[in-house]
Amino acid sequence: MNGALSGRDPHTLAGAYALDAVDDAERLRFEEHLERCAECAQEVRGFTETAARLGHAVALAPPPGMRERVLAQIGHVRQLPPVVALPVPEIPEVPEAPPSPRARRTGRSRRSGPAWWPKLTAGLTAVSVAAAVVLGVMAIRAQDLLDMSRQDNRQIAAVLAAPDARAVTGRTDTGGRARAVISRSRDRLVFVSSGLSPLPESSTYQLWRIGPSGTTSAGLLRPDASGGDPPPVVVEGIGGTATMGVTVEPAGGSRQPTSTPLIMLTLPEA
């Protein structure tokens, strides 16, 4: 109902968020916004400290016996594992695909993502953790992995963790970027895009598998609620797919591409 409204300007929700005065959906959406807005994240930190002071000021002596009950109880509670830095999956990168003839080509493998990928701030939610790993811009922490609840993220993690994972990167003429991490053994790839030009509501970006047996849709790239980059897409059933392409299609997508691909990623073979 008013979700779209608050989605449009999530910034104003910082106070309500810090006071726990939002519902679960709003909380999630706002936390996703926080990843992209370092300023908001800092404001929320200050608000959270402030709220804690409100709480601290109403401290009361706890009921007698509570201490003993708590201490007895923790004897039976397993602690969460410590936060450890996992190695960033080392995904060998195949040379960057054209379309631009000036596109820089290096054969070197790159562990961290190219400098143009968005820098992500702390306070990650599952989707951004997945994106971060795909983009290779930062280390992922075990706790974040544990926090991943969405099926997509498990699938993403599985692709990234595959021993045969390879990354390939491409760009559009207008500064859009795309990256795919593929695992032939898992028959899946993860596709991430960034900086694609906004489209009118009448059209959409569509992702395609292009292989010897023809071209099939691999789904639409939907910007998130606040107009940010689309979340990662997991493409299953890679089979003999040689290339991934992105085109602009009428809203809702097409059965076959109706325009020239903006990006073509040539996938490494097994």
Place this chain on the structure above:
Amino acid sequence: MRAEHEPRPREDRGRPGLEELLERVARGDRTAFERVYEQVAGPVYGVVLRVLRDPAQSEEVAQEVLVEVWRGAARFESSRGSAMSWVMTIAHRRAVDRVRSAQAGTDRETRAARLEVHRPYDEVAESVQTRLERERLRRCLDGLTELQRESVTFAYYGGYSYREVAELLKVPLATVKTRMRDGLIRMRDCLGVER
């Protein structure tokens, strides 16, 4: 850097801080947990009771929160805020979750009536530090506009969502959101909260 700020509520010099204690708790140190308990149990119980009002239920929730502190100590990251605020966030959120889950079918009037006997400062444990802190908080709350103060306190102490606050105060949603944010900005600056 800010020229003047009042110190955060934190323990005397020479004793390990809450942050350090939590690190030890994360390693399974029960003695450290007992010391954490001494520091946080009062604030945790106080804020939970403030929101829930029912002592039996509050004790149950406070206990859950403290066990969660033990369980999740490894999740605390000092780069994201103070240890006390980490604990208080868990406590407040648990209390609010309890209110909301119990709310289905519950008479809203009851909760409104509960707020009429709204005495945010009168039940506090007798410690000098807490009393000074409470006085400072009251001064800062007094510096807010009425709508800011009501928006912040109904949400925090009453466990109301901003939609409920808007309905209660008969103001538009956008206004309540703005007042909560503005109110917290003023409180933050008045309390000298580090950012």
